[in-house]
Amino acid sequence: MSVLVYTENWDGKFKKLSYELVSYASGIADMLNSQVTVLSIGDVDKNELEKLGNYGASKILSLRNEHLKIFDSQAYAAVIADIAGQVNSNIVVLSNNNAGKALAPRLSVKLKAGVGAGVSKLPSSTDPFTVYKRVYSGNAYANIVIKSDIKILTLAQNSYEITESVNKADIEEISYDLDPGLVKTDIKDIQKQTGKLLLTDAEIVISGGRGMKSADNWAPIIELADLLGGATACSRPVSDEGWRPHEEHTGQTGKIIAPDLYLAVGISGATQHIAGVSSSKCIVAINTDKDAPIFETARYGIVGDAMKVLPGLIEAVKSAKTG
């Protein structure tokens, strides 16, 4: 028996979320007295693969296949399910990101395995196998028993602490005889911005709401995000108005994020917005209305006009950084 982790790579590199996955899988393996095998698909060099060993993986399988350069969930799931069978996995761990959301359900059906989707903690028990997950968009949590022999878990990003280990992993290059006919996705065009910090990866997020009053007032939000090495986000009315791009919309129907610091500026804090940010470690709000619901969720608050508060805050950050 083993715990299998699938992690994608981004232009040959892993991300913090890859290490979170391996750390999490390693936590489960400890509970089950089992071992962690990681499957990487794509061109990743040996140095990069070795890094996964630092978080508790004992074996790393590196699979390269020309036909898997296109992400086609049907083909990927066929490969991962086969590998899971070969290494005799009873638990498969993936990220709860776009790729994981496309693959975990297919693996569930292929392996007749129940899914614990978007978990953030280790199972409270392995017999019965009980996971804890956010439900009703963060308004409640559920303890869910997975009854099948094989279990699939998708881990929420930025929710599990990375744990380093002294393990050294064996790296094995594996080949896979994939039927090219299985890849049915035909990519016609890709539009991609490289080098930009993704909102879902950011540890610091500065977010603006309708209280910013106009698209022209975003400069201090961008400046503060740049200064802190963070990303910018916005509430739904802001993206609906076209003040900011849709990719920045955080909330129930937009991006769900869990940064270390979420600074909400001019955001009243509707339930749907909170649903997207409530897992953030520290929430700070700036709002003119002291009764705004955002202050029920925030740990720290400033009552005031954003356009007046932000310049002072930027100066304070600058002097703290140099001091």
Added chain:
Amino acid sequence: MKILVCISNVPDTTTRVKFTGDNKLDTAGIQWVINPWDELCLTRALELKDGNPGLIESVTVAHVGPATAEPTIRKALAIGADTAIRVNSEPHDAYFVASQLAEVVRQDNFDLIICGIESSDFNGSTVGSMLAEFLDYPSVSAVSGIDIENGNINITRDIDGGKELLTLPLPFIAVAQKGIAKEPRIAAMRGIMMARSKPINIIEPTGEEPLTEVVSYEMPPEREACIFIDADNPAELVDILQNKEKVI
């Protein structure tokens, strides 16, 4: 071409959910709605039908749930779906629901199946792609656009830092998220009147048994009260974030 949109019936997203002593959702006072992502999918399906009248024959909605969900199904019909199918069972878990929907598709051969990325109750993001695997259909997830050009369906898929434009052979399943439609379509009075006479085809469950079970619910941990900092003293906030919370 026939389009199927799969819909969930969920509490209005502003609901502060509560649970009864025996760990069931306390349904008192809850307004039930079409899951917001599914509502956007339905809207897009209807836009595609309106824009391609000869090409798209019908838009059907399918739901797995008991008779109490019928007002939500009627709402989908009022918005403009032509027909509806209800699988008469509690939606036990995603695996169960997807297997039921697979039976629905096997009986009626839809060409394009659109599912919302997640439901706002269990936030699983699993049913759409499970359905694809049960049917052995191709699928694409993280879809933020479905367009028809010269009779071909073009899909926009969100990727990290950008978008891909792609195609898939029919039949396939699109699992769609934000961007798929701008605003959910609102039912007009005429639609509400017409919905009353549209058929809801009820079928009995035949698919797989569930693989998971909710054993208990918990409320989110209580949040500590907000600590207010004087607007004239942002340095205090920076000090706290740097030295106490250690987040910057």
